[in-house]
Amino acid sequence: MPNSSARLIELLELLQSRRSWTGTELASRLGVSTRTLRNNVAQLRELGFPVTGTTGVAGGYELGAGARMAPLLLEDDEAVAVAVGLRTAANAGIHGIEEASVRALAKLGQVLPEKLRGTVEALQGTIEPLRWGLQRDLVSPEALTVFSQACRDSVQVRFDYVDATGASTQREVEPHTLVPDGRRWYLVAFDPDRMDWRTFRVDRTQRARLARRGFRRRPLPAADAATFVRERLHRQRSSHEVSVRLHTDLATATETFGPAVGELSAEGDTTRLDATVESLEWLALRLAMSAIEFTVIAPEELRTTIADLAARLDRGAAPT
Amino acid sequence: MPNSSARLIELLELLQSRRSWTGTELASRLGVSTRTLRNNVAQLRELGFPVTGTTGVAGGYELGAGARMAPLLLEDDEAVAVAVGLRTAANAGIHGIEEASVRALAKLGQVLPEKLRGTVEALQGTIEPLRWGLQRDLVSPEALTVFSQACRDSVQVRFDYVDATGASTQREVEPHTLVPDGRRWYLVAFDPDRMDWRTFRVDRTQRARLARRGFRRRPLPAADAATFVRERLHRQRSSHEVSVRLHTDLATATETFGPAVGELSAEGDTTRLDATVESLEWLALRLAMSAIEFTVIAPEELRTTIADLAARLDRGAAPT
């Protein structure tokens, strides 16, 4: 019974699971003649998958990297690993891929077998909470995927929302875009009950779920969603200009801090760090982690923040 | 020209890219009649993909979660996100999925288009180096994927190795298994030049690449690779039993530290943390991050470690 489609998928799976196969191996695995296999390989090539065949005694078929992305055929545990990795990436605040991470997470979540969801949850729990200080506002990947799907499919979403004053309300809105900003996520949506556009902080939503009702996308009263969020926030986020002298050479400093923290410049046999940070506590911890001797140049608030931290540690280390 | 396989893949892609589709929509997208579409859907179901169809005015086709993993059809940016997430997961030391992460990474690396590799590299560079202290021994994902593929396909690998004494040698070995251990990775391999089994620390390898030559797997002189590594290492890793009193309630402590750090128990209106840690510095930083008032109960070394950290911070915060 020649079922070609199933065989093609199986062939792709085989080609992904090992680097190189000979034609006879593949043919016997698939239960067809080698001539049919060659036809199938040609078919894959027509579909855009770059299968290279090398002749000779050490030859065989190999699946190469092509222009388009080939479908990933993952085992169960590999799928779990991808899910965990994506959740981490979505929360890591890596500029430029948060949104793609969430989209991939939504696709994966749609096809992930039920039995594996529990595993993902459990592993996520054992991940060390890499929160800086008491950062409670970690967004849940579930909420992100729900909102992402809702935006994509133009389906209303329902959720409970706790606003800045602490008041809790139930919402049912028409989602427009999910906007990442640093370590925060914002949902831009039209609230038909209030007949107005709103931005919601995703970490303040609860019990997010898809509603049945679809809707027609309305034009956003702004150039794009990101600027809309920025306008709404009034940009009150306080940021601090800081300068720190690091008592080490530029190479070590670069290796320790990487490019994301701030600007590093050599100054004699020390290194100067100039940066704009949102949280002084964060920088204090970063310096604590570094194991590098340092001196605060400015501002005064950083000095007191670090001194407070040091004092708390000293209290903890004091003999009873 | 009815090319059924291509259409099936396209159909799968469509079903993954949106939650719900009506039959007529799908049929017009694919350029076939609705009857043919129904046949194709039936075909997908035969292949094990759980496509649910709901009747009624709000009905349509949906791709659900099945027993087996459906192929992931990713856009370019989503693939990049997956790659970055997996690299992070492989190095995060999450017990139980490191190996699966690396396998998935190898599969992805095989089909990832060339133009995207640069993007992955760049993004990986901007990730904040979440190394604790001056942890230099981060393994490169490239080396991991090379070794993983080599183990899977039974192909020899070549690499340069710097051993504990600092001496550099070139190796060409028959890889057996890749063993994760905490944040380290070990390659268990048979070295035909020396006619003996060796374990290599992956972070000490350089320029790892696949050799052409295949080999027949030899039986490992141990129950499994993990125990083999453990025997070889003499298990010299020092670990510390620590106890800390946290001046907060159990709920807050659990939320802050999660289950991975150690055992938490209520003690009056405070919480006691008992844990076994490999690095006192790590625990000191963890306590610093927590923003919780605490008192060290034992051991004395933890006291001095924290006091040293506090002293360095105090020196840094002192006015010039």
Place this chain on the structure above:
DNA sequence: ACTATTGCGGCAGTATTCCTTCCTCAATGT
């Protein structure tokens, strides 16, 4: 209760493709 929408499945006919069995040729490493 009624209606519009949407999915499900049978049937039959025609065109197409698929699979196999042959064959020869080309490239590669030993």
Place this chain on the structure above:
DNA sequence: ACATTGAGGAAGGAATACTGCCGCAATAGT
């Protein structure tokens, strides 16, 4: 030079894919 391995053409018979038609069932909204 030889064995191994991939590439591809030809031909014929079996299997299927695609379509258009039909009625039926389930669902949501009026």
